[in-house]
């Protein structure tokens with residue numbers, strides 16, 4: 001998508017005519033925006049091309065709202081893999097609907113989009129401040145989740161039949177694509193149902209937003225594993241600690257966990273190509289010189305090194321080869337052949353991390369994402385996801401958010417920071 005085609009406009013169900021019941025609060029005006037570009041050079045380039053610099057709508061409570069809270073029914077669904085903070089977001093949405101707007105009826109649809117499809121026979125849960133009281137203390141999602149495609153027509157039938165006015169979808173790129181398909185079908189039928197997403201991706205790989213919830217918790221938990229790997233590596237002759245972390249297409253968790261510990265010697269991510277020979281040779285040199293090494297590998301790294309492909313999951317996502325065990329076995333083989341002693345410890349903390357409850361910073365983030373999703377939906381905005389850009393919560397059209405994936409730029413600053421923290425060569429190909 002070229003710059004001139006970037007469209008930050010968020011769809012609306014209609015005019016806002018109902019005064020917000022939120023009392024003493026600073027309302028956000030519809031013409032408040034945060035600039036997309038952060039460098040003066042880019043802004044000047046827009047101006048030279050005769051375009052207004054693009055910007056996101058700033059999220060927050062509006063003075064007038066679209067939905068009448070006394071008649072409104074809402075639904076929440078969580079889809080895809082587990083991620084710390086899911087329950088915090090559910091709770092935040094329920095509490096905001098109830099306390100800020102006085103909405104009485106909120107349903108939780110069980111097991112992702114399955115819960116909106118009647119053939120599964122899942123019964124929606126009624127969510128109230130009482131039922132969500134303690135849920136943020138626990139990891140996972142009280143609603144359950146699922147993968148796999150569901151019939152969009154049937155899901156919209158369910159929303160229509162149950163008289164739902166707002167559907168909140170908490171999930172990653174797949175969920176957002178699903179939410180977009182649902183909102184398009186709603187528009188086709190001319191229904192007044194808002195669909196608002198909250199970005200759940202532990203990998204932090206959704207475009208047009210600085211951060212998604214669960215990421216900070218994941219990095220912090222990953223640190224524990226890296227410290228363990230480092231201790232193991234230092235505790236033995238020719239010790240190697242190998243940690244596999246999440247990151248299918250984007251290696252942000254691996255990169256930030258590397259920076260957070262500053263004990264990693266090799267950080268391998270999907271965005272930066274390496275060959276087995278290049279990596280092994282550098283590792284051997286390091287072991288000969290320093291007698292220990294810590295390696296962090298993101299799950300999507302080095303996929304081209306593995307011959308086998310493992311098909312797709314229920315949602316059509318490609319099943320990745322296990323780069324962690326692959327590297328573990330190849331390293332053992334390589335050192336064995338070279339007649340070198342090796343003490344390798346392999347740690348894969350992925351499921352331990354995914355099921356954790358949110359840490360402090362993520363809890364704050366989840367709460368505010370939930371509040372801002374409610375404010376956006378109450379104002380009749382739809383087909384959008386709540387983002388975070390330049391320290392502001394924003395409204396992002398789903399179409400834009402799913403148009404490309406956010407990835408580490410191998411020529412950018414983050415990767416330079418990683419190289420500076422590990423000392424690994426830029427090129428291991």
Ligand code: ATP
Nearest residue numbers: 079080081147148149171172173174175177178315
């Ligand atoms: P994760 O980060 O854990 O992968 P995700 O939201 O991407 O989260 P998926 O399992 O890929 O998880 O997708 C969640 C749901 O969205 C699934 O039920 C999937 O079938 C549905 N979905 C994905 N793409 C589409 C689409 N284009 N149209 C309709 N539904 C979709």
Ligand code: MG
Nearest residue numbers: 080172173174
């Ligand atoms: Mg996905």
